[in-house]
Amino acid sequence: MTPSKRAAREPRRPYHHGNLRRALLDQALATIRADGVDGLTLREIGARLGVSRTALYRHFADKRALLTAVATEGFRTLRQQLVTAWEQGGRGDAAFYSMGVAYVRFAVANPAHYRVMFGGFVDPQAQDPELATEAEGAFQALVDALATLQKDGAFHSDETVLMARYVWALVHGVAMLGIDGQLRDQGGVEELMRYAFERLRTGIRTSTA
Amino acid sequence: MTPSKRAAREPRRPYHHGNLRRALLDQALATIRADGVDGLTLREIGARLGVSRTALYRHFADKRALLTAVATEGFRTLRQQLVTAWEQGGRGDAAFYSMGVAYVRFAVANPAHYRVMFGGFVDPQAQDPELATEAEGAFQALVDALATLQKDGAFHSDETVLMARYVWALVHGVAMLGIDGQLRDQGGVEELMRYAFERLRTGIRTSTA
DNA sequence: ACCTGAACACCGTTCAAGT
């Protein structure tokens, strides 16, 4: 009846879909956010977009390829948030902590999306070049920040990539514990992050040991 | 023809299966190890055991319950290996490192099993009491070791659980990176573990900062 | 080129029925 409804049920629109690939990706993301990765079915995605359930295969080779694209987008977003935190935080020690918080916050705010990125749904090896590029880009944001802090003499001058892997493993671990609900007590994630970064800087061994 | 074949195709064995629950669990573990979690189908498990595909429901409520049991067994094994590493290592600082290595080694040696434990396949909250017990037991092994090292004055006397979460997050992160193939260069996991535990003790900040 | 509907070979799960 209403004009908006008319557009929604318009039966004689030929096919096409503006940008179907983009719409499929967005719908996949929304479904994953709502129902988790297991709740994602290609048929439902098509149905929600008013498109045949095989239309998707014009844009993605298979379900795995769709998930790879979802993961790629996740790494792109993550890198942006890391870079923003670093730059807006002043590119110093405080900004380094902000990056860690931004990382964990992304994971906790988008747990299902984060699992697609790291849950073994996409080929571990970076078979997909775009995925590899974005994943390396996110990691590089951390490497760059650490290199700056090393140049300023704030951090030890160990091999930067090794140090970056160490920090990455830490925030990745905190994020996973947060997602798994193992830090369920109120403010558990934030408390652990504060503690982790303080001890990350100073170590857990006593000076007398 | 051979006696062994006769036993395999014996048609008039009534039903039962000795300990079907145990056999189902073992078969699930073997399948997961070979084909990953996605490759696990209840029908194939039944077929491999020469049992109807619905026999499983006499022992597990559904597929999720089977995976929960798999995860529970994983935590039990993990705890045993952590305790063994700690005790055989001499319950000191070197043993603490051995625990970390044992943890990561378990994950890397059993990647699919490890993913069942932490990949969101089982209820994040510990709905299953047995799973909760075993998961807490594995964590407690780390807490106990840290408490000893604190009592000996080797480590800072921060809240032990918080420190344990910090260490857990770190080894968990290293394990995940190792499983995801992100430390692909030869000896990448071992190198990262050595570096991580050295810096875990002493921190990454320079003393002049 | 892009999309469709029917069809294929799978799933997990239920249920009446057998011993």
Place this chain on the structure above:
DNA sequence: ACCTGAACACCGTTCAAGT
């Protein structure tokens, strides 16, 4: 109690056919 076979409601994917 424990197990079975048939059936149900789903999947991802293929493919000949339409515009």
